[in-house]
Amino acid sequence: MLRRLVDFCAGRTAIYDRLRNWLEGDFRMQAEVIAGEGLPECGRVIDVGCGTATFARLFDPDRYVGIDLDAVYVGGARRRAPGHTFHQMDATSTDFPAGSFDGGLVVGVLHHLDDATAAAVLDELRRVVKPGGRMLIMEQTHSPWTNPIGRFVNHFDKGGFIRSPEEYGRLIGPRFRIARSSRRRSGFVDYVVIAGSAHDSA
Numbered sequence: 001m002l003r004r005l006v007d008f009c010a011g012r013t014a015i016y017d018r019l020r021n022w023l024e025g026d027f028r029m030q031a032e033v034i035a036g037e038g039l040p041e042c043g044r045v046i047d048v049g050c051g052t053a054t055f056a057r058l059f060d061p062d063r064y065v066g067i068d069l070d071a072v073y074v075g076g077a078r079r080r081a082p083g084h085t086f087h088q089m090d091a092t093s094t095d096f097p098a099g100s101f102d103g104g105l106v107v108g109v110l111h112h113l114d115d116a117t118a119a120a121v122l123d124e125l126r127r128v129v130k131p132g133g134r135m136l137i138m139e140q141t142h143s144p145w146t147n148p149i150g151r152f153v154n155h156f157d158k159g160g161f162i163r164s165p166e167e168y169g170r171l172i173g174p175r176f177r178i179a180r181s182s183r184r185r186s187g188f189v190d191y192v193v194i195a196g197s198a199h200d201s202a
């Protein structure tokens with residue numbers, strides 16, 4: 001019953017955005033990290049699995065490209081941030097030439113993907129970001145017992161692959177140079193934040 005309600009909300013972008021904003025404290029944590037890591041100033045950035053443009057407005061429209069597999073979310077993104085660029089595209093295999101971007105952002109995507117698909121997304125991201133380009137990945141992780149609401153949210157999250165910080169590190173480490181990794185809370189939701197850069201060599 002609750003699962004069906006979650007699915008219903010996820011298909012309606014206005015309800016989905018409101019619910020997520022409430023659960024995640026208006027995404028203030030992610031906005032702070034994105035600014036702190038200097039992503040909006042690093043050049044042209046690709047936002048992989050951009051959803052309904054949660055973070056687009058933190059970037060200059062000329063320096064931002066959002067991609068998402070889901071046409072409904074891409075439509076919602078275009079309505080929410082009309083001056084920015086969005087493409088409906090599979091992040092495992094994009095149309096961009098190698099080295100098209102100076103930075104990559106991934107928020108809340110890998111926990112929806114099994115290891116093989118997550119690895120394919122990260123490999124493609126490494127291809128389209130210039131060697132040495134900026135990388136910022138923030139993904140949901142398991143909540144401790146002291147955060148029962150976070151545990152409840154994770155239980156009903158549509159992502160079936162919520163990982164520990166170590167498991168995310170094992171996926172990301174071979175593909176990107178990890179400079180910093182930390183646990184942060186976004187409203188009720190626990191995240192792993194991994195900042196680094198694309199490897200200089202393939």
Ligand SMILES: C[S@@+](CC[C@H](N)C(=O)[O-])C[C@H]1O[C@@H](n2cnc3c(N)ncnc32)[C@H](O)[C@@H]1O
Binds near residue numbers: 073107108
């Ligand atoms: C929880 S949403 C996160 C959206 C946004 N990044 C945010 O944090 O608000 C996960 C997004 O990943 C997208 N996604 C999943 N697999 C994808 C793929 N292979 N290519 C592109 N987008 C994908 C989904 O469609 C969904 O919009």
